[in-house]
Amino acid sequence: MKIVVTVKQIPDPNGAHKLTADNRMARDGEVVLDPGDEYGIEAALRIKEASGDAEVVLVSMGPAKAADAIRKGLSMGADRAIHVNDDALAGADALTTAQVLAAAIKAESPDLVISGTESTDGSTGMVPPMLAELLGFPQLTFAKNVEVSGNTVKIQRQTDVGYDVVEADTPALITVTAGVGEPRYASLKGIMAARSKEVKKVGLGDLGVTPGKPAEEVLDVVDAEQRKAGEVIEDDGTAVDKIVALLVKVKAV
Amino acid sequence: MAKIWIYAELTGGELAPISLELLAKARALGGEIEAVALGKGAEASAATLGKHGAKKVLACDDEVFDKYLAQPATDTMEALVKANSPDLILFGFTSESREVAGRLSARLGVGQVSSALDVEAAGGGFVAKVPYFGGAKVARMKLNNKPAIVLVRPKSFEAAESGGTAKVEKVTATVGADSKRAKLVERVAEKGEKVKLEDAMIIVSGGRGMQGPENFPLLEALADALGGAVGASRAVVDAGWVPYSMQVGQTGKAVRPNVYIAAGISGAMQHTVGMKGSKVIIAINKDAEAPILKMADLGVVGDALKIVPKLTEAIKAKKGK
Numbered sequence: 025m026k027i028v029v030t031v032k033q034i035p036d037p038n039g040a041h042k043l044t045a046d047n048r049m050a051r052d053g054e055v056v057l058d059p060g061d062e063y064g065i066e067a068a069l070r071i072k073e074a075s076g077d078a079e080v081v082l083v084s085m086g087p088a089k090a091a092d093a094i095r096k097g098l099s100m101g102a103d104r105a106i107h108v109n110d111d112a113l114a115g116a117d118a119l120t121t122a123q124v125l126a127a128a129i130k131a132e133s134p135d136l137v138i139s140g141t142e143s144t145d146g147s148t149g150m151v152p153p154m155l156a157e158l159l160g161f162p163q164l165t166f167a168k169n170v171e172v173s174g175n176t177v178k179i180q181r182q183t184d185v186g187y188d189v190v191e192a193d194t195p196a197l198i199t200v201t202a203g204v205g206e207p208r209y210a211s212l213k214g215i216m217a218a219r220s221k222e223v224k225k226v227g228l229g230d231l232g233v234t235p236g237k238p239a240e241e242v243l244d245v246v247d248a249e250q251r252k253a254g255e256v257i258e259d260d261g262t263a264v265d266k267i268v269a270l271l272v273k274v275k276a277v
Numbered sequence: 278m279a280k281i282w283i284y285a286e287l288t289g290g291e292l293a294p295i296s297l298e299l300l301a302k303a304r305a306l307g308g309e310i311e312a313v314a315l316g317k318g319a320e321a322s323a324a325t326l327g328k329h330g331a332k333k334v335l336a337c338d339d340e341v342f343d344k345y346l347a348q349p350a351t352d353t354m355e356a357l358v359k360a361n362s363p364d365l366i367l368f369g370f371t372s373e374s375r376e377v378a379g380r381l382s383a384r385l386g387v388g389q390v391s392s393a394l395d396v397e398a399a400g401g402g403f404v405a406k407v408p409y410f411g412g413a414k415v416a417r418m419k420l421n422n423k424p425a426i427v428l429v430r431p432k433s434f435e436a437a438e439s440g441g442t443a444k445v446e447k448v449t450a451t452v453g454a455d456s457k458r459a460k461l462v463e464r465v466a467e468k469g470e471k472v473k474l475e476d477a478m479i480i481v482s483g484g485r486g487m488q489g490p491e492n493f494p495l496l497e498a499l500a501d502a503l504g505g506a507v508g509a510s511r512a513v514v515d516a517g518w519v520p521y522s523m524q525v526g527q528t529g530k531a532v533r534p535n536v537y538i539a540a541g542i543s544g545a546m547q548h549t550v551g552m553k554g555s556k557v558i559i560a561i562n563k564d565a566e567a568p569i570l571k572m573a574d575l576g577v578v579g580d581a582l583k584i585v586p587k588l589t590e591a592i593k594a595k596k597g598k
């Protein structure tokens with residue numbers, strides 16, 4: 025079985041946020057592997073361990089710096105990686121990203137593709153369904169549990185009231201939540217091994233993809249409206265009375 | 278006149294509230310307003326959709342939409358879009374609708390704007406507002422293609438009846454041979470909420486400051502006294518203290534109650550984006566510098582574990598009178 029995990033490198037959430045001149049998120053500062061994608065890698069490694077015979081391939085689209093995020097995934101235990109890097113992809117929208125990832129993944133003919141539910145920086149969760157569509161795969165989303173037996177995948181899909189059991193034959197795309205299990209730390213051995221694992225570098229020419237006109241463009245970026253600060257009090261024993269008074273005033277009591 | 282479609286979301290035959298919120302926005306935009314309803318209960322939903330401003334409902338009751346995820350709905354939507362050429366399609370940014378929206382936008386090659394807070398008509402096209410940096414900033418995005426596909430965050434607009442009836446146009450399910458693949462085998466309901474979080478008028482939410490799951494009953498008691506529901510921050514959901522269905526925020530539920538009481542929640546942007554539309558916010562936090570205190574109508578610097586039970590008693594006493 026071959027499992028592709030899509031991994032994205034994102035600006036360090038603890039770092040300062042910046043915008044580029046054309047109002048896209050700046051990706052030139054410190055970057056990290058998206059924590060959401062660590063769950064994807066973890067899920068893939070668990071399937072590999074359970075089946076005994078699987079290959080885990082990371083696919084990432086991003087600038088040269090994404091190599092660090094990829095290396096981290098390889099240190100966790102993935103077998104090899106494909107890194108799509110092309111200057112023409114700076115500021116790519118979700119559709120272009122999905123088209124590029126689809127082209128890179130098609131060449132691998134995987135049984136499973138695993139993605140994060142949504143990225144930590146963009147967080148729109150649109151790449152996975154678009155990718156599933158372009159690959160012609162069914163999508164099993166919001167999985168908090170994944171089981172593979174033979175060529176059937178079964179997931180528990182998180183819902184408002186509990187979960188749905190959803191099943192499909194491979195090939196299929198899965199998106200995973202934190203429920204699949206705590207991502208493992210890379211061991212020293214893993215870090216050493218990762219140095220010699222293959223990272224194939226590809227450009228748009230290799231994939232035969234020509235990005236079209238962006239489907240959407242940013243006109244401007246403004247500060248979000250903030251709620252006005254109200255009254256802040258120290259609890260000197262009267263806080264409860266004050267809260268009750270407010271609740272009465274707004275007719276909640 | 279622009280033709281505006283809203284994708285009505287049906288779960289187990291029930292119309293999701295987001296569908297009516299989208300109609301409120303569609304009315305504000307103005308145009309030829311139509312809804313597409315697919316799955317069990319579609320035709321029956323037309324009465325409600327009509328009352329909220331849909332002039333026509335393209336409906337298909339076929340249960341194929343309930344049995345298989347995303348693909349049958351995508352196939353049918355593609356056929357309907359090609360036959361009717363809408364200018365704008367509004368979807369809810371919900372786990373059910375976003376799957377279909379994503380696939381459809383890739384199939385049509387038109388892209389989309391997701392997680393939008395608002396949509397406006399501009400220069401003969403549409404512009405959507407989306408949160409950036411977890412909500413600190415707002416970007417205005419112009420959609421370049423037709424149809425423009427926008428996914429709107431729940432609770433961005435208030436649903437309201439406008440009166441009227443919708444014409445029902447029965448449509449057939451167009452489902453590709455290879456589209457019955459992600460099969461819904463079973464729906465499992467976990468511990469049911471007494472009051473649904475997104476419908477509650479009063480919410481008492483707890484975060485890591487509640488110290489442990491053993492203290493959540495304090496919040497339940499307060500919520501019970503007020504007739505409200507209990508919510509939570511992602512930190513405590515990820516820690517396994519409470520189920521995901523209670524999570525408020527960017528990756529949880531958007532809520533808009535009359536009163537939101539945040540106990541031991543720091544007020545990270547990803548949390549506040551889901552509750553800042555609340556009419557009144559009351560926060561209890563030990564740390565005078567916690568961001569939640571800067572947006573609360575009443576902020577109390579103090580120990581939630583002590584204040585919450587006292588508050589519950591005070592409210593019970595008041596109500597007992």
Ligand SMILES: Cc1cc2nc3c(=O)[nH]c(=O)nc-3n(C[C@H](O)[C@H](O)[C@H](O)COP(=O)(O)OP(=O)(O)OC[C@H]3O[C@@H](n4cnc5c(N)ncnc54)[C@H](O)[C@@H]3O)c2cc1C
Pocket residue numbers: 037143144145147483484485486487488509510511512513524525526527528529530540541542543544545546547548551561562563564567579580581582
């Ligand atoms: C992509 C992404 C999506 C996210 N989505 C969400 C989301 O949907 N919802 C969400 O909530 N978060 C979300 N987060 C996480 C968010 O950034 C915060 O980490 C989280 O909200 C913090 O939860 P908290 O306030 O409970 O914990 P903390 O930030 O640890 O805050 C605990 C607070 O409790 C106070 N406290 C401690 N003891 C007491 C006491 N005895 N009495 C009173 N106060 C006390 C502390 O002063 C502190 O302010 C997301 C993050 C990312 C990156």
Ligand SMILES: Nc1ncnc2c1ncn2[C@@H]1O[C@H](COP(=O)(O)O)[C@@H](O)[C@H]1O
Pocket residue numbers: 030031032033058060061064083084085086118121125138139140141142143144146147148149150151152
């Ligand atoms: N540039 C990228 N390279 C690889 N995977 C990506 C990329 N962008 C998005 N993804 C995948 O899609 C998931 C959801 O991202 P998004 O749709 O941007 O919220 C991520 O968790 C990744 O698994």
